[in-house]
Amino acid sequence: MDIAMDSLGALNVFVRVTETRSFTAAAGRLGVSPSAVGKAIARLEAQLGTRLFHRSTRSVALTAEGGLLLDRCRRIFAEIDALTGELSASREAPRGRLRVSFPLVGMLLMPTLSAFMRAYPEIELDLDFTDRIVDVIEEGFDAVVRTGEVSDSRLMTRSLGSFEHRVVGAPSYFERHGTPQAPEDLASHACLQHRYPSTGKLERWPLYRDEVFVGDGLPTAVTASTLEPLIYLAEQGQGVTCVPLFSVRAQLASGALVCVLEPFLKSTGMFRVVWPSNRLLTPKVRALVDFLASELMIAD
Template identity: 45%
Template sequence: MDKIAGISVFVQVVDSGSYVAAGRALGQTASSVGKTIVRLEERLGVRLFHRNTRSISLTTEGARFLERCRAIMNEIAAAEADLAAAREGPHGRLRVSVPMVSDAWNAVFVEFMARFPEIELELSYSNRNVDLIEEGFEAALRIGNLEDSRLRSRKIGSFRLVLVASPSYLSRRPPPGCLGDLEHHLCLRTQNSSTGKLYPWPLGQDFVRRSERLVKRLVADHNAMLLAACLQGQGIACMPEFWARRHINSGELVMMLEAETDNRRIVSALWPMGPSSPKTSAFVDFIADKLPAIMQPSNYATTIPAS
């Protein structure tokens, strides 16, 4: 006997209150329903119903069995709903946490929207490490180390931080020829929006001590502000290359000490443990396909080498 079919008939009898009503709901005869219940009881070795000529009622064992059977039927219904959703394609609201990123990243998000018009994309921009589970996010893009065992992850790519300044700033001060020269320059610094601590610059093996000795001209928790100040000649900034690339290519910014500041920052997609929804899988796959090209380092003519 099909175990699932037997469970389905048992639950329907409980919900309908009689073999006749259950048979009507299932498209079977009352006799067929009764035989199914008898075979189920024989297999289980217990009586599930008290029966008389007028009514049926659950036994103690039947009531206990019903709890488990309802859970099984609910799981089957959920599995069928998931498959139906997969056949229909990704759709519905998708809430994603992303870092403060440049227009190039935003263009990828817009391209995702065009590719999946049935998904209602909700982006929350923040440089802090959000709690996906507690805050109700279905996915996140995160830079740096991953420490939450409740999450699944996929490496998307990596980028580098670069030191940049405007030609107008460098016309007023001698360009740094080595890492030590940075102590004599005005520096535009980023800080962690959660802790308020300054992010160190990638200044070789002794990067922490060197970063602590830099002169702060500006501190902000958004690269857009650092970029604006840097373009206006207010100092040297250290920022993701994808923020500065367009301005380096145009000559508005000059990159310096490239060999001495070699570094990589990992970007990963995160989502809660368990089966992934079609919309979450679609987002992660799309980002993994499109975003790495934006983060790849470029070769520039407008750089100042170390002396």
């Protein structure tokens, strides 16, 4: 039913008539004359090319076509009410409970999330950290932050920015074992590797020579399902690890860790935030998205 926007008023009249089963009672609710109600219904029936009511001297009753239109009208006006509420809320200051899912690597973003809490004290964070694929809509998340592409048509997405990886180790480790000059040199080093908990597979180290991937077959001294223990062991001089640059900025700045093999590192990861496409980007979600994009995800 191709009903123009200027017919919304007539649809409203139609709904009021169905509620009261009377043109006169509907006119009283709307503050217009019964004649105006009758004309509005007549114009709507002419536009749709069908009768909407069976009329008698005492009451009106819906036709089958009228019943179909009533169902659609209820959906239309429910969406309008929801949109009006969301638009009104969008003008408010960010506040309330914000349920967000991060990948496990997101636990390393806690300093940034702590800064977000200081900036927006009226937002209550409810944080979930997991590498499993969560259902944003069914599980009731306001937003989900993930790496990689998003293909779910039910979701809206925005890039937060890119991040790079670094192969790092402690100066004391390289003093004892030597500094690798090429990816092949890692064969004689203690590699601290990240294992995806969802698949059990090891994360590839993005090492390339002349566009050819050369990061296969690395030895394994330790595997862990999260990055924190790998970073800690690297700081203690137990080996070398490959982690996102943002996760070791503080250690690199202090000299606790140093980078190696930078000319051979190629890939760049991407963080994205997604939220249900049937919802506006609420103030609290927009605040988080803008904060992460401006404060964290700027590739070095």
